[in-house]
Amino acid sequence: MSHSHVSTTINGQAVQYACPTDASLLEVLRDQLGMTGTKEGCGSGDCGACSVSLDGRLVCSCLVLGVEAQGRTVDTIEGMADKNKLHTLQTKFLEHAALQCGICTPGVLVAARSLLEKNPDPTEQEVRYWLAGNLCRCTGYDKIIRAVLEAAKAMREEQA
Amino acid sequence: MSAQTKQFKVIGQRLQRPDGIDKVTGRARYGADIDAAGMLHGKILRSPHAHARILSIDTSAAEQLNGVMAVITRADFPTPHKGFEDVQDNCMAGDRVLYDGHAVAAVAATSKHIAKQAIKLIKVQYQVLPHVTDVEQAIQPDAPVVHSGLVSRRVPKGFSENVVRYSSFGHGDIETGFKAADAVLERTYKTEATHQGYIEPHACMASMGLDNRADMWVCTQGHFWIRNMCAGVMAMESASLRVTASEIGGGFGGKTTVFIEPVVLALAKKSGRAVKMVMTREEVLRATGPTVSTMMHVKVGMNKAGRITATYAKLFYQAGAYKQATVDFGAMPAFAPYALENVKTEGLDVITNRPRTASYRAPGAPPACFAAESAIDELCQELGLDPMEVRLINAAKGGTKSSYGPTFEDHGLIQCLEAAKAHPHWQAPLEINQGRGLAAGFWFNFGGETCVSVFLNNDGSVTVTEGNPDIGGSRASISMMVAEELGIPYEQVRTTVTDTGSLGPNEPTHGSRVTFAVGLAAIKSARAIIDEIRARLARMWEVDVTDVVWQDGAAHYTGNKAGTFEPLDLRQVADIANNLGGPIAGHHEANAEGAGVSFGVHIADTEVDPETGFTSVKRYTVIQDAGKAIQPDYVEGQLQGGAVQGIGWALNEEYVYGEDGCLQNTGFLDYRIPVASDLPMIDTVIVEVPNPGHPFGVRGVGETPIVPPLAAIANAVSRACGKRQVDLPMSPPKVLASMQKA
Ligand code: FES
Ligand code: FES
Numbered sequence: 001m002s003h004s005h006v007s008t009t010i011n012g013q014a015v016q017y018a019c020p021t022d023a024s025l026l027e028v029l030r031d032q033l034g035m036t037g038t039k040e041g042c043g044s045g046d047c048g049a050c051s052v053s054l055d056g057r058l059v060c061s062c063l064v065l066g067v068e069a070q071g072r073t074v075d076t077i078e079g080m081a082d083k084n085k086l087h088t089l090q091t092k093f094l095e096h097a098a099l100q101c102g103i104c105t106p107g108v109l110v111a112a113r114s115l116l117e118k119n120p121d122p123t124e125q126e127v128r129y130w131l132a133g134n135l136c137r138c139t140g141y142d143k144i145i146r147a148v149l150e151a152a153k154a155m156r157e158e159q160a
Numbered sequence: 161m162s163a164q165t166k167q168f169k170v171i172g173q174r175l176q177r178p179d180g181i182d183k184v185t186g187r188a189r190y191g192a193d194i195d196a197a198g199m200l201h202g203k204i205l206r207s208p209h210a211h212a213r214i215l216s217i218d219t220s221a222a223e224q225l226n227g228v229m230a231v232i233t234r235a236d237f238p239t240p241h242k243g244f245e246d247v248q249d250n251c252m253a254g255d256r257v258l259y260d261g262h263a264v265a266a267v268a269a270t271s272k273h274i275a276k277q278a279i280k281l282i283k284v285q286y287q288v289l290p291h292v293t294d295v296e297q298a299i300q301p302d303a304p305v306v307h308s309g310l311v312s313r314r315v316p317k318g319f320s321e322n323v324v325r326y327s328s329f330g331h332g333d334i335e336t337g338f339k340a341a342d343a344v345l346e347r348t349y350k351t352e353a354t355h356q357g358y359i360e361p362h363a364c365m366a367s368m369g370l371d372n373r374a375d376m377w378v379c380t381q382g383h384f385w386i387r388n389m390c391a392g393v394m395a396m397e398s399a400s401l402r403v404t405a406s407e408i409g410g411g412f413g414g415k416t417t418v419f420i421e422p423v424v425l426a427l428a429k430k431s432g433r434a435v436k437m438v439m440t441r442e443e444v445l446r447a448t449g450p451t452v453s454t455m456m457h458v459k460v461g462m463n464k465a466g467r468i469t470a471t472y473a474k475l476f477y478q479a480g481a482y483k484q485a486t487v488d489f490g491a492m493p494a495f496a497p498y499a500l501e502n503v504k505t506e507g508l509d510v511i512t513n514r515p516r517t518a519s520y521r522a523p524g525a526p527p528a529c530f531a532a533e534s535a536i537d538e539l540c541q542e543l544g545l546d547p548m549e550v551r552l553i554n555a556a557k558g559g560t561k562s563s564y565g566p567t568f569e570d571h572g573l574i575q576c577l578e579a580a581k582a583h584p585h586w587q588a589p590l591e592i593n594q595g596r597g598l599a600a601g602f603w604f605n606f607g608g609e610t611c612v613s614v615f616l617n618n619d620g621s622v623t624v625t626e627g628n629p630d631i632g633g634s635r636a637s638i639s640m641m642v643a644e645e646l647g648i649p650y651e652q653v654r655t656t657v658t659d660t661g662s663l664g665p666n667e668p669t670h671g672s673r674v675t676f677a678v679g680l681a682a683i684k685s686a687r688a689i690i691d692e693i694r695a696r697l698a699r700m701w702e703v704d705v706t707d708v709v710w711q712d713g714a715a716h717y718t719g720n721k722a723g724t725f726e727p728l729d730l731r732q733v734a735d736i737a738n739n740l741g742g743p744i745a746g747h748h749e750a751n752a753e754g755a756g757v758s759f760g761v762h763i764a765d766t767e768v769d770p771e772t773g774f775t776s777v778k779r780y781t782v783i784q785d786a787g788k789a790i791q792p793d794y795v796e797g798q799l800q801g802g803a804v805q806g807i808g809w810a811l812n813e814e815y816v817y818g819e820d821g822c823l824q825n826t827g828f829l830d831y832r833i834p835v836a837s838d839l840p841m842i843d844t845v846i847v848e849v850p851n852p853g854h855p856f857g858v859r860g861v862g863e864t865p866i867v868p869p870l871a872a873i874a875n876a877v878s879r880a881c882g883k884r885q886v887d888l889p890m891s892p893p894k895v896l897a898s899m900q901k902a
Contacts, residue, residue, distance in 0.1 A: 037186015103409025
């Protein structure tokens with residue numbers, strides 16, 4: 001298997017790695033870089049557990065090749081909190097008990113952040129459709145949707 | 161003081177869980193999140209046939225591939241301990257494969273890539289045998305037989321050898337009851353198999369020394385059972401295997417047994433290296449433990465006043481390739497919400513060429529409840545009766561002889577029905593093409609084998625060690641109960657789920673047992689600490705121990721020398737504990753009794769598109785008796801999550817088998833669980849009728865919420881489209897076809 005050398009930026013840090021050309025970005029993150037916060041639920045783009053941002057766009061990292069990160073920026077759950085300060089979405093997820101087992105949580109949080117970057121004031125329906133690619137088997141989504149709406153509100157107030 | 165009148169300080173608050181921050185930051189370690197030095201990657205070769213004889217397995221090419229460190233087949237497994245034969249056979253096929261996806265061989269290699277290549281080099285010669293996957297076909301006398309000679313004595317004649325077990329429950333005389341009815345309804349219902357659908361695939365890592373001592377890291381609901389089963393399958397002593405449970409990404413019953421774990425051990429043994437294996441989603445769907453599929457005949461009689469005069473159900477549960485008892489857990493709870501004079505249920509366990517079923521949240525109950533509650537709803541329509549009133553008239557109470565035998569203690573069914581009736585949802589107007597469904601449901605709840613230790617640390621903080629993987633916040637709930645009992649702040653207590661080498665055996669996180677049983681044991685351990693403190697202070701103060709009481713987090717002297725001794729709080733006690741005889745700890749080991757039954761009532765509004773037969777859920781409300789909600793957020797979460805799993809079962813989830821007996825929908829794209837945009841908010845009402853078997857009144861809440869939704873949705877769809885739905889899932893083509901029938 002041939003390897004490629006990749007220079008990329010992950011959570012604001014310059015990172016270099018050599019990865020097999022057929023390795024997914026998810027495999028690189030988890031197996032090579034030890035960044036196991038991004039989860040694998042299916043490996044086929046159906047569950048959203050592996051969600052990351054690539055140049056600000058929400059992607060399933062299981063459907064992106066590791067080599068595709070060359071020269072781009074990747075943002076994962078590990079970069080969401082600002083050092084010791086949780087992101088408002090993370091705080092609201094805890095306050096609203098929006099996680100049970102928590103395996104979907106990193107992906108849902110990354111996806112929700114990407115929504116709020118584009119649309120700081122989404123309706124319930126907009127949140128539901130945006131998160132439709134993030135499967136959660138535990139919560140029935142109710143508390144997740146509430147937490148995202150509350151976070152959006154709090155973030156708007158912070159901005160105001 | 162009774163649980164009802166007691167004023168709680170910690171319990172009932174919406175406090176945050178100790179594992180929360182790790183889970184929102186990606187720091188929490190799940191099954192696949194750990195590596196070891198020199199670790200190999202395991203991979204399993206699986207059967208492409210539903211039923212076949214294995215004529216030969218040639219592993220030589222795989223063994224020669226560079227980087228392959230071990231290849232195993234069934235020949236590498238020892239004779240299992242008695243009782244673990246089926247478990248071993250399910251983990252690695254013997255001379256026959258019994259279902260599509262059955263494990264045939266496995267490899268361990270230095271990379272995932274090589275492991276994947278290696279299994280392709282294993283050559284298996286199969287002689288394909290006739291197969292059967294459908295429950296109705298499997299019971300026919302001429303059906304292909306999965307296993308010969310398993311039929312137990314009570315099974316009635318006239319079926320194939322695939323019908324292996326028979327059970328029956330009930331009391332009274334149903335024939336008399338049916339004669340007394342003004343209307344009698346008979347229907348046959350069917351449900352398809354579903355999967356628990358946990359988002360985290362099974363994952364495990366193990367290593368084994370030359371002395372056959374092993375360590376394992378695994379995502380499981382119950383590492384003590386994993387240990388026992390692995391030891392059984394690998395013919396080891398339990399004490400020589402130490403299992404640590406990772407954080408777990410959902411289980412719902414499906415992670416209470418072994419699939420890959422013994423295989424990983426066998427690979428570790430043969431390679432002498434640590435081996436990690438992570439299932440793919442396809443493997444999870446093909447080769448773990450889905451639910452039963454069912455065919456159910458139900459007969460219910462009712463008089464004009466709405467009184468149910470008799471009920472009968474005959475349940476055929478297809479439970480996969482090995483004998484199971486799941487059907488009993490359909491036959492027992494089917495009519496449990498009702499006080500019945502005449503009730504009879506019969507259960508028949510049917511084996512087929514499908515994966516061995518595992519538990520899924522109230523295993524067995526949702527299909528039976530779907531059938532029973534559908535029949536009752538249809539009778540209400542036929543007799544022009546209000547379904548809520550009919551349920552109120554017939555509801556079982558404390559003191560009612562249950563449909564499966566025992567007499568109920570106090571429980572909250574009536575209160576749930578009253579709350580449902582009073583809920584704005586029940587009265588809200590419906591629009592065109594919409595229907596409202598109501599269903600009640602029951603689950604036994606369970607206590608079981610439990611060990612807990614509680615330690616007073618040197619600084620006065622408290623460590624609780626327990627053995628039940630925490631899926632939905634149980635560490636928080638247990639800390640809260642200990643804090644309540646000790647009268648200290650929640651933050652002073654930390655609960656840890658410990659490994660199998662550090663505590664006595666615990667049953668898995670199943671049966672809705674953890675908050676009840678582990679909570680009970682933790683409270684008793686805390687009481688042991690209090691008693692120890694009282695005894696030591698009595699000695700120090702040279703007073704009678706009965707004059708030392710523990711109140712509001714401190715020891716007080718209440719005897720006639722009152723005023724002589726200052727109260728001592730837990731931190732002060734910890735400070736002097738070593739001078740008073742050493743460390744202080746409490747522990748409790750028991751089979752927890754008195755779990756307290758659980759009832760729930762669900763209301764569902766659906767809209768059915770007359771053009772396509774597509775159903776959307778417009779509104780949903782869950783009302784359930786929690787006894788006492790320790791952390792209400794987590795109780796609500798169970799009610800919401802269970803309801804939505806039930807909605808998926810009702811509307812879109814099913815195992816689809818082809819003519820070849822192979823599973824056709826092996827990914828989340830085709831095995832479609834509900835997504836956020838499919839659903840409304842899930843409203844919840846927590847009713848609290850204390851369970852007399854728990855000091856704070858706790859009843860388990862995890863399983864009951866998946867029992868009523870199949871029926872609630874079916875009743876709503878039937879009323880919305882005007883055609884009774886008897887076949888799950890109610891996929892658009894099926895609903896449309898029923899609407900087009902005259
Ligand atoms: S793991 Fe990438 S979408 Fe499921
Ligand atoms: S919290 Fe378990 S899958 Fe979402």
